[in-house]
Amino acid sequence: MTYRxxxxxxxxxxxxxTEAAIEVAQKALPELACTSFPWSCxxxxxxxxxxxxxxxxxxxxxxxIFLGAVGWPARVPDSVSLHGLLLPIRKAxxxxxxxRPHRLLPGVQGPLRREGFDILCxxxxxxxxxxxxxxxxxxxxxxxxxxxxxxxxRVGVERILRFGFEQARLRRGKLASVTKSNAQKHSMVxxxxxxxxxxxxYPDVAVSHYHVDAICARMVMAPETLDVVVASNLFGDILTDxxxxxxxxxxxxxxxxxxxxxxxxxxxxxxxxxxxxxxxLGIANPIAAIWSVSMMLDHLGEAAAAARIMAALxxxxxxxxxxxxxxxxxxxxxxxxxxxxx
Ligand code: IPM
Ligand code: MN
Numbered sequence: 001m002t003y004r005x006x007x008x009x010x011x012x013x014x015x016x017x018t019e020a021a022i023e024v025a026q027k028a029l030p031e032l033a034c035t036s037f038p039w040s041c042x043x044x045x046x047x048x049x050x051x052x053x054x055x056x057x058x059x060x061x062x063x064x065i066f067l068g069a070v071g072w073p074a075r076v077p078d079s080v081s082l083h084g085l086l087l088p089i090r091k092a093x094x095x096x097x098x099x100r101p102h103r104l105l106p107g108v109q110g111p112l113r114r115e116g117f118d119i120l121c122x123x124x125x126x127x128x129x130x131x132x133x134x135x136x137x138x139x140x141x142x143x144x145x146x147x148x149x150x151x152x153x154r155v156g157v158e159r160i161l162r163f164g165f166e167q168a169r170l171r172r173g174k175l176a177s178v179t180k181s182n183a184q185k186h187s188m189v190x191x192x193x194x195x196x197x198x199x200x201x202y203p204d205v206a207v208s209h210y211h212v213d214a215i216c217a218r219m220v221m222a223p224e225t226l227d228v229v230v231a232s233n234l235f236g237d238i239l240t241d242x243x244x245x246x247x248x249x250x251x252x253x254x255x256x257x258x259x260x261x262x263x264x265x266x267x268x269x270x271x272x273x274x275x276x277x278x279x280x281l282g283i284a285n286p287i288a289a290i291w292s293v294s295m296m297l298d299h300l301g302e303a304a305a306a307a308r309i310m311a312a313l314x315x316x317x318x319x320x321x322x323x324x325x326x327x328x329x330x331x332x333x334x335x336x337x338x339x340x341x342x
Pocket of ligand 1: 082271
């Protein structure tokens with residue numbers, strides 16, 4: 001069985017970490033047939049588009065997508081580059097579950113004084129605050145108005161919660177639902193109501209409710225009390241940078257944009273961005289990308305190969321390689337992971 005993988009290395013360090021991650025993936029599972037697409041800010045400057053008009057149709061034929069990073073704000077505004085590539089893929093392929101694990105790899109020292117945490121953030125990935133509904137009127141005048149409407153649908157909220165409950169069942173049986181229903185009385189009360197409805201189908205899962213501000217504090221003060229955390233698109237975005245921070249930094253934070261119904265390819269990417277400031281230095285940490293590629297193999301049904309990659313990553317960091325941001329070069333870390341895969 002050969003898997004067809006679409007690579008979108010993208011911008012900045014995205015190209016370096018993609019190369020590293022795919023080298024590791026192909027060593028663990030040679031049956032990967034990769035096709036690389038040059039879609040990026042450079043591509044935009046050359047063609048006027050982040051990806052061609054038929055980009056989505058092209059990607060649909062693949063078993064999975066691996067994306068490095070998108071964005072180079074000095075060249076192309078982020079609002080253009082992200083809405084031209086990353087965000088439309090998440091929506092078009094109904095990758096409604098964005099999964100981000102937050103735990104310390106062996107040998108990595110996070111900024112907290114505690115170590116025994118293992119959080120799985122599940123972020124709604126297709127609607128909510130990222131719906132793109134809104135507009136501006138009276139542009140450039142003192143009367144200008146900007147509206148950005150968050151859209152929460154029953155289908156969208158219910159399916160992400162259900163997905164979260166299923167994950168909680170596979171883990172420690174705890175689910176934290178994140179809202180801000182003390183201030184946002186429409187969408188977030190709606191979310192709370194749907195949480196209660198879905199929870200009735202999962203009596204074996206212990207549910208708790210947090211306001212997003214309170215769970216921020218908990219992730220710092222008592223992260224070991226959390227298991228699965230389910231949040232809206234924007235809340236999940238913010239919480240997962242906090243999650244990345246407590247696991248040692250963005251260089252360790254992996255993510256999977258999953259279409260659970262498998263009606264279209266899922267996409268795997270590190271949480272970090274393109275980091276233009278260090279793009280020419282060769283010091284990008286490939287660990288987040290390698291972890292993401294392990295999630296990709298797992299999704300493809302190759303659990304053994306995925307586990308071997310995680311074991312190799314953990315053996316590498318346990319030796320102190322790649323554990324301190326900026327200390328080891330990208331290729332040093334990659335070679336160590338490849339050697340650990342032998
Ligand atoms: C992420 C990123 C993106 C997001 C940006 C680049 C649009 O921050 O994947 O967390 O907000 O989803
Ligand atoms: Mn983010």
